[in-house]
Amino acid sequence: xxxxxxxxxxxxxxxxxxxxxxxxxxxxxxxxxxxxxxxxxxxxxxxxxxxxxxxxxxxxxxxxxxxxxxxxxxxxxxxxxxxxxxxxxxxxxxxxxxxxxxxxxxxxxxxxxxxxxxxxxxxxxxxxxxxxxxxxxxxxxxxxxxxxxxxxxxxxxxxxxxxxxxxxxxxxxxxxxxxxxxxxxxxxxxxxxxxxxxxxxxxxxxxxxxxxxxxxxxxxxxxxxxxxxxxxxxxxxxxxxxxxxxxxxxxxxxxxxxxxxxxxxxxxxxxxxxxxxxxxxxxxxxxxxxxxxxxxxxxxxxxxxxxxxxxxxxxxxxxxxxxxxxxx
Ligand code: BTN
Numbered sequence: 638x639x640x641x642x643x644x645x646x647x648x649x650x651x652x653x654x655x656x657x658x659x660x661x662x663x664x665x666x667x668x669x670x671x672x673x674x675x676x677x678x679x680x681x682x683x684x685x686x687x688x689x690x691x692x693x694x695x696x697x698x699x700x701x702x703x704x705x706x707x708x709x710x711x712x713x714x715x716x717x718x719x720x721x722x723x724x725x726x727x728x729x730x731x732x733x734x735x736x737x738x739x740x741x742x743x744x745x746x747x748x749x750x751x752x753x754x755x756x757x758x759x760x761x762x763x764x765x766x767x768x769x770x771x772x773x774x775x776x777x778x779x780x781x782x783x784x785x786x787x788x789x790x791x792x793x794x795x796x797x798x799x800x801x802x803x804x805x806x807x808x809x810x811x812x813x814x815x816x817x818x819x820x821x822x823x824x825x826x827x828x829x830x831x832x833x834x835x836x837x838x839x840x841x842x843x844x845x846x847x848x849x850x851x852x853x854x855x856x857x858x859x860x861x862x863x864x865x866x867x868x869x870x871x872x873x874x875x876x877x878x879x880x881x882x883x884x885x886x887x888x889x890x891x892x893x894x895x896x897x898x899x900x901x902x903x904x905x906x907x908x909x910x911x912x913x914x915x916x917x918x919x920x921x922x923x924x925x926x927x928x929x930x931x932x933x934x935x936x937x938x939x940x941x942x943x944x945x946x947x948x949x950x951x952x953x954x955x956x957x958x959x960x961x962x963x964x965x
Pocket of ligand 1: 726727728729730751753754755756757758760762764770771772773813814823824825826842843844845
């Protein structure tokens, strides 16, 4: 209902809307309208109230709600349903829960904070309130499960494309870390449910450290992790960046579904790769090898070239890649 009040105030573009009009249109009492307005003001909306004229919206907060993100979307279906939470354990967990029931293809789950945000390999993902973009997409592609890792490359390319709309130049550490000034500012966690040859759903979780301050970053990862605010000095409008990433993702994902190829995403991954041409360590359980990151194939495998000149394709998820000197 609060969402409906905000939509009507926004429809009127800063002009006054009477309490009576709101109460008739929404079929609730004027006292109820007053309570919704009070609660909206508490969540950061600046709304002017006049006993004679009613209410008018002055400004909206930077929230990851449907009301704040949707006006910036140009998608056909992704984000048409945005389910927003103030707090969650993990948007990926919530998305999986919703997907296992009725969650439609293209539904986006957002949260202002995650108290048990999940990273890859069972790691924790620190997700403080109002400071980042914590979102997960529910997808139901008709593809074979073997192709699901390609969706991570699409997401990485979409984040880089979204950041470029804000004039931020970002790099990809194959396959799923987004890097600015040599530090990780975003991670992607793709999960799926299905059977050997049939997918029920895929959940793509994207965590962007937008406005975290140094104090928000755990000390044990401070040399590797950062935020867009720290690296660029600019406060990020989270709703705009979230919308840009959703827009870019749908465009690249649709190209994949229509053509079966992730060529366009891989082109972005290659152009913005932080690894290509560098010496890397390929870590596979206890086993470690050194190679040069020579290329990324059109299918998304990393092509490693070894000192004897041989080349091998590395599949994401199989290994962990480190730069020879530290993180990159
Ligand atoms: C990684 O780099 O290890 C992946 C991090 C993924 C974090 C995002 S935040 C939104 C979504 N929900 C989660 O619990 N994890 C992903």
